[in-house]
Amino acid sequence: MSAMLDEKKAEAPAPGWVARLPLAGKVGLGLVIFWIATAIGGPWLAPYDPGAFAHQDVFAGFGAVHWLGSDYLGRDVLSRVLSGARYSVGLAAASAIAASSIGTGLALIAALAPRWLDEMLSRFMDTLISIPSKIFSLVLVAAIGSSLPLLFLIATLIYIPGAYRIARSQAVNLAQMDYVQVARTRGEGSAYIAVREILPNMLHPMLADFGLRFVFIVLLLSGLSFLGLGVQPPDADLGSLVRENISGLGEGAPAILVPALAIATLTVGVNLLIDALPRRRGSKEG
């Protein structure tokens, strides 16, 4: 489809489900679209090189040339936020996708596997879920380090158990359904039952759970970066930007407020959107 057609589609009246969203949900949807676009196009939109010393002053305020002022080294804050968003959104999205998929996959295995395997797997996941995520991440960072691939691994590992727990409760219920019994009687294999009969019926709750998991991971990774244990220089996600400009707090510099607000608008946006989506009962945070 050409770009022009895409634009036309965007101008057309919003599809029904968007119109039915409550106001908070529409705000959330707008924020989510804004941040996805920023994560994809941000680096090209940046007016300056994020590493360049573009301003004479450090911690400059809002201005006409440098919209969001300058940071502790006189770099352009807008450019740094635009390129930092890619790390925050991208890394968290990748980890959330991995955690949700692996959690769902393991849950399907647990629901159809022999009882002992299900119990072992569930016991293991219960153990991992009993370690507070921030504490677990600190232990993992100390143990294996915090390069970008490792941060991806750490966030994925920490949020698999939560996805597994939700997915398993769904899958175990669905496995008792008549149509699954029918498929079994028909002689279908476990893999077919898992993928064609059970999975499609749990996609909806798992998508909502994926959104929550994304929020948790953004908060976890930016928290780690804020502590100086996450994304390492010269790369910088939004949490790193808050950390490196912490000395501007006394002046109320935009350099510290803007990245912190950026993270908040991203996570709050996703949260508002998920909450506004029509959903079935029984899905819980975890």
Next chain:
Amino acid sequence: MAASPASSNGGTSFLLTLLVKRVASGLLTLFLVALVVFIVSGLLPGDAAQEMLGQSATPEAIAALRQQMGLDQPATIRFLRWLAGLLGGDPGFSMVANMPVADIIASRLPNSLILAGLSTLVAVPLALAIGIASAMRQGGRLDRALNTTTLAMVAVPEFLIATIAVLVFAVQLRWLPSIALMPASGTFLDLLRALAMPILSLSVIVVAQMARMTRAAIIAQLGLPYVEMARLKGVSPARLVLVHVLPNAIAPIVNAMALSLSYLLGGAVIVETIFNYPGLASLMVNAVTSRDMPLLQACAMIFCGAYLLLVLVADIVAILANPRLRNR
């Protein structure tokens, strides 16, 4: 129907079995958590002896030190020894600080407990008020406003809350110090003043979740027949919630409070760091930076223990409050 002594006795013992089972399962989880923490923190090759002596040490010197430190033992033995040490109050020796881990933690733990305790004291009444007000006007404008606010607050990063608190109270208004130094001497008021901002930040972090769960607990009660009965006999909404519903909702509310207090643990990591507060969480962050594994493991176990304790309390309250289990 009055229960006969025999059956109520049977009920008590059934309840007791249930509680003992729950506590045992909690202890098993704690043991498994310890196993995970131990395994994870030993993932990378290289050990404490190597690190202490540096790259230039001779293999013989390293081997001697490893033997002295017990690192040549199989992992199972080291794990059991570490676990026994933890239980006996001796979680090892910090090579980095050249001090027993127990001493370092003893100097920090009380600070964290004070901060957590005071934050709880602020957060609980606030969350109760918001949750009750919200539930009483379920679906109304106030409820929707509070609901959206708390929903948003749940997703706000802790450091933004702390940053805004500093900006407003220390920079703009100049009411409070921006660093939480524990006053060496002074009245309780001095202490409160020094801790006001960490307490404020931590409370805000916890209140949102707590208020949401309180609201849910009360609303769950509002759908029950006895509430309809009270409503039909003309009880005012305020009296309905405060006199009729609240006593019945106490257990789910306590359950909600215990679970939301676990947000204190994660929040403390950020808040203690940003305010330079000498507590356990900032100690743990320092342990990560200096790769002080014995200290890190001990801190992690204290946090995991606290978390499991909160979950256990929440579960026990739920069990005790369930009349079907109580009178069985």
